[in-house]
Amino acid sequence: MSTDAPKSEARHSRPVSLFARAERLSLPTSDKQQTAMRRGMNAMMYHWLGAHLVTEEGQTGTRFSVWAPNAREVCVLLDRNHWQHGGFYLNSSDSGVWSGFVPEVGSGEVYKYSIRTQTGELIQKMDPVGFYCETPPKTASIVWNLNEYEWNDAAWLEQRAQTNLLNAPVSVYEVHLGSWRRPRDGRRYFTYGELADQLIEYMQEMGYTHLQLMPITEYPFDGSWGYQTTGYFAPTSRYGSPQDFMAFVDAFHQAGIGVFLDWVPGHFPTDGHALGKFDGTSLYEHADPRQGFHPDWNTNIFNYGRMEVRNFLLSSARFWCDVYHLDGLRVDAVASMLYLDYSRNAGEWIPNKHGGRENLEAIEFLKDMNTLIHGEFPGAVTIAEESTSWPKVSRPVFDGGLGFTMKWDMGWMNDTLHYMRRDPIFRKHHQNELSFRSLYQFSENFMLPLSHDEVVHGKKSLLSQMPGDAWQQFANLRLLYGFQYTVPGKPLLFMGGELGQWTEWNHDAELDWPLLDVDTHAGVKAFLQDLNHLMAECPALHELDVSPEGFCWLQADDAANSVYAFARFSKDREQQLVVILNMTPVVRGPYRVGVPAPGYYRELLNSDAWMYGGSGVGNAGGLESTPEPMHGQDNCIEITLPPLGILIFEAEGTQAG
Numbered sequence: 001m002s003t004d005a006p007k008s009e010a011r012h013s014r015p016v017s018l019f020a021r022a023e024r025l026s027l028p029t030s031d032k033q034q035t036a037m038r039r040g041m042n043a044m045m046y047h048w049l050g051a052h053l054v055t056e057e058g059q060t061g062t063r064f065s066v067w068a069p070n071a072r073e074v075c076v077l078l079d080r081n082h083w084q085h086g087g088f089y090l091n092s093s094d095s096g097v098w099s100g101f102v103p104e105v106g107s108g109e110v111y112k113y114s115i116r117t118q119t120g121e122l123i124q125k126m127d128p129v130g131f132y133c134e135t136p137p138k139t140a141s142i143v144w145n146l147n148e149y150e151w152n153d154a155a156w157l158e159q160r161a162q163t164n165l166l167n168a169p170v171s172v173y174e175v176h177l178g179s180w181r182r183p184r185d186g187r188r189y190f191t192y193g194e195l196a197d198q199l200i201e202y203m204q205e206m207g208y209t210h211l212q213l214m215p216i217t218e219y220p221f222d223g224s225w226g227y228q229t230t231g232y233f234a235p236t237s238r239y240g241s242p243q244d245f246m247a248f249v250d251a252f253h254q255a256g257i258g259v260f261l262d263w264v265p266g267h268f269p270t271d272g273h274a275l276g277k278f279d280g281t282s283l284y285e286h287a288d289p290r291q292g293f294h295p296d297w298n299t300n301i302f303n304y305g306r307m308e309v310r311n312f313l314l315s316s317a318r319f320w321c322d323v324y325h326l327d328g329l330r331v332d333a334v335a336s337m338l339y340l341d342y343s344r345n346a347g348e349w350i351p352n353k354h355g356g357r358e359n360l361e362a363i364e365f366l367k368d369m370n371t372l373i374h375g376e377f378p379g380a381v382t383i384a385e386e387s388t389s390w391p392k393v394s395r396p397v398f399d400g401g402l403g404f405t406m407k408w409d410m411g412w413m414n415d416t417l418h419y420m421r422r423d424p425i426f427r428k429h430h431q432n433e434l435s436f437r438s439l440y441q442f443s444e445n446f447m448l449p450l451s452h453d454e455v456v457h458g459k460k461s462l463l464s465q466m467p468g469d470a471w472q473q474f475a476n477l478r479l480l481y482g483f484q485y486t487v488p489g490k491p492l493l494f495m496g497g498e499l500g501q502w503t504e505w506n507h508d509a510e511l512d513w514p515l516l517d518v519d520t521h522a523g524v525k526a527f528l529q530d531l532n533h534l535m536a537e538c539p540a541l542h543e544l545d546v547s548p549e550g551f552c553w554l555q556a557d558d559a560a561n562s563v564y565a566f567a568r569f570s571k572d573r574e575q576q577l578v579v580i581l582n583m584t585p586v587v588r589g590p591y592r593v594g595v596p597a598p599g600y601y602r603e604l605l606n607s608d609a610w611m612y613g614g615s616g617v618g619n620a621g622g623l624e625s626t627p628e629p630m631h632g633q634d635n636c637i638e639i640t641l642p643p644l645g646i647l648i649f650e651a652e653g654t655q656a657g
Contacts, residue, residue: 050129069096117280153253160379207532328381370403475644482646523613589640594631600652608642617642
């Protein structure tokens, strides 16, 4: 085809509405979905927008469709038209979608859209619904067939549909794929396939149940760690093709490990090739910077009040669960979406129609997104990074909630790290920092994160944040992890935390794996490994994570000794665990703790064991209770508390597993 093809080359265009009817797209039509459709909600835009390989009138080629309602002209730029505007014109429709069929264009061809704005300016844009992108710093989209993969995870998906993660063992390993491991030559990344082989073996050894990927939605700048997304429908090409990523997820599922994706619908970068000013106007973002620009990150904010934009984001959320079989979305920066005045001073934001600070359109979007994911993908979860006291984040939409499955407990993370950073001599003055959570710990379904955010921007590594000499730092770190795994909630740890790294995370280098040749670092890894396996084996440590029936304080007021004790129960009460924490580097004993049942208490885990790098102070494997009332219980145990240690006891007659 000549490079000066007339507009009639797109004569086969079939304009489509962004609000296509449910029956046309073969959507299920439950009452809720019919209501949503009447509101214009459509989460399947990726079935017709973007570049799709088709055969039309006997010719094979690609149909290109893009939403650009304010454009004067839209052309497809390809190698075959020398990237010149004027060839391969698309036709417009009343809905603002430009569409056209270009013969002979096949999988792997690179393209962009050339858009003539109403002012006559020509701008080049990547495809907002592109399925594959050039590897940065290149910015073009790539025609790609997503149908060329045969999945083998049916058994996993069936099991997932029957599993409620809120009462199941969940331990999440947060990973940045580009810096978990790197090839020795340092000149490339490992591929999705290479990473799957290594990560699966490692996670199975460690006992993690779920992988949480920092954003792999295509992004131009490595330093953003993926949080400035340009490809909302494209896995980054840094590690391979879309099929490579499908095989990555498939391999994890076949190994019995779930995969969550960190997803970023709160803002997008201002890069010229991306969504900003897409057709010369503020299409995806608000035109007014008081609503459309994020001052913290110098990024654009989506216009959630525009139905086409909501559909774009809903389609992206659905796409990852549908096409890539992901088990859940961790939604980034939810607080920035909920509040119109987030990080803004007076006069820098626009109130909602009621005069309030709540972003009503974003709230409705989040509710729709959660309803969609939970309704169409049985067992898939949504997790909110929400740092305020917004009510009912993880409560159902029909109950007035936002509809997330879980919420990150940022309060637990902040309070716990503040406490653990303190010199133990001063901890007695801050006893309530660890017990305060009991006032709200069942108000939401919580995940307990020690994420990448806690080991960057000068915060130092978790180990380096701990006080004292080297021995105390390691003991404090084990104590921190033990507390995270034994209080109600699902633990998440960022990669490298299990190694006891001394340095902050560096996205340009792999983790400091040689540390495992040092006994103290290997001891941290072994302790976390045992915590993961114990959490999975003990129903008392996971069945009632979101229910007050699974937890009670035994001792939260001993500030003088900086000691805490609590009990955890299984759903049937047949397993009862007692957890005691000594937050000082002093051996304490005999120390008496009330216990919920009489009998023998077997020591399941001791963070001060020699094998973890501790001093070996313990209780000879267990001890008998005595019928002496204490801490509101009818019986007690008299134990020796190791320095900066956590002990987990199981009452005899109950079973760990």
